[in-house]
Amino acid sequence: MNPDKYTEERVLSLRSWTPQLLSFRLSRPAGYQFTAGQFARLGLVKTDALAPDDTGQRIVWRAYSIASAPEEGALEFCSVLLPEGEFTTELARLQPGDTVLVERASYGFLTTAGFAPGKDLWMIATGTGLAPFVSIIQERQNWQDFENLVIVHSVREAPELAYRDTILKLAKEPPFGASGAKLRYVPIVTRDTLEGVLHERIPVLAQDGRLEAAAGLALDLARSRILLCGNPAMVKDMRALLGAAGYATSRRLKPGTLAVENYW
Numbered sequence: 001m002n003p004d005k006y007t008e009e010r011v012l013s014l015r016s017w018t019p020q021l022l023s024f025r026l027s028r029p030a031g032y033q034f035t036a037g038q039f040a041r042l043g044l045v046k047t048d049a050l051a052p053d054d055t056g057q058r059i060v061w062r063a064y065s066i067a068s069a070p071e072e073g074a075l076e077f078c079s080v081l082l083p084e085g086e087f088t089t090e091l092a093r094l095q096p097g098d099t100v101l102v103e104r105a106s107y108g109f110l111t112t113a114g115f116a117p118g119k120d121l122w123m124i125a126t127g128t129g130l131a132p133f134v135s136i137i138q139e140r141q142n143w144q145d146f147e148n149l150v151i152v153h154s155v156r157e158a159p160e161l162a163y164r165d166t167i168l169k170l171a172k173e174p175p176f177g178a179s180g181a182k183l184r185y186v187p188i189v190t191r192d193t194l195e196g197v198l199h200e201r202i203p204v205l206a207q208d209g210r211l212e213a214a215a216g217l218a219l220d221l222a223r224s225r226i227l228l229c230g231n232p233a234m235v236k237d238m239r240a241l242l243g244a245a246g247y248a249t250s251r252r253l254k255p256g257t258l259a260v261e262n263y264w
């Protein structure tokens with residue numbers, strides 16, 4: 001890639017949620033702009049035999065949703081660490097002060113920008129698909145535009161409920177002097193027992209009404225605007241379910257009620 005298209009940034013800090021789940025903060029490239037919900041493209045230099053020339057080095061690029069708020073001075077990300085992952089095996093080795101490349105552009109349509117006006121913003125994630133929603137709930141505009149912000153986060157095991165404390169704190173003490181807006185949090189753990197938490201796949205819970213009951217809010221096409229992010233199987237099943245209920249992604253000149261992002 002043309003070096004004009006990216007900058008070299010520093011790892012500021014790291015936080016391990018589990019041995020396979022890591023959040024990290026990078027210095028923010030000068031002039032870097034994004035809307036809450038968008039993703040960055042990050043690059044790591046790898047030294048191995050697959051390099052195209054005799055330097056022995058190549059850059060591996062991957063997409064990462066930005067978890068920090070658009071006003072923050074640093075960029076935060078949350079990544080799965082896969083034992084054989086080409087990018088994440090390198091990521092697992094990072095220490096504060098190390099270099100990560102960041103493309104200058106930000107990307108993606110998993111934002112509230114294309115939505116028809118609504119009252120309830122449902123943010124439905126599996127695993128690290130939560131990351132863009134951590135940014136969205138830290139943006140002032142969303143607390144002003146919606147009456148309810150609903151986070152549904154499904155993971156396999158309880159320790160993977162990253163950002164749980166941040167979400168619970170924002171739910172208890174709404175930021176920006178938000179009066180009236182309410183943050184609702186529905187954690188789901190599919191392979192672990194945690195009291196008071198649902199244990200079934202999201203599409204099943206959406207179909208049988210348990211998701212709405214847990215959120216204390218009905219899904220209603222006139223009010224609900226929905227963001228789906230993470231595992232493609234969840235996105236596909238929810239998309240089919242919501243599509244049948246009339247939800248649709250934005251089209252040119254036609255604001256939508258649904259936006260989705262698949263991570264693989």
Ligand SMILES: Cc1cc2nc3c(=O)[nH]c(=O)nc-3n(C[C@H](O)[C@H](O)[C@H](O)COP(=O)(O)OP(=O)(O)OC[C@H]3O[C@@H](n4cnc5c(N)ncnc54)[C@H](O)[C@@H]3O)c2cc1C
Binds near residue numbers: 063065264
């Ligand atoms: C728009 C977009 C945004 C993304 N944002 C994030 C993010 O915020 N955090 C993040 O961890 N990943 C995110 N991803 C996935 C990320 O780009 C990498 O694919 C992932 O981190 C694994 O990279 P890897 O090279 O180690 O594994 P690869 O060698 O690329 O292996 C990919 C395989 O790992 C599995 N996999 C990939 N991503 C995940 C994941 N997040 N959770 C569980 N299994 C996965 C899939 O089975 C996939 O086939 C995003 C992807 C896209 C397209």
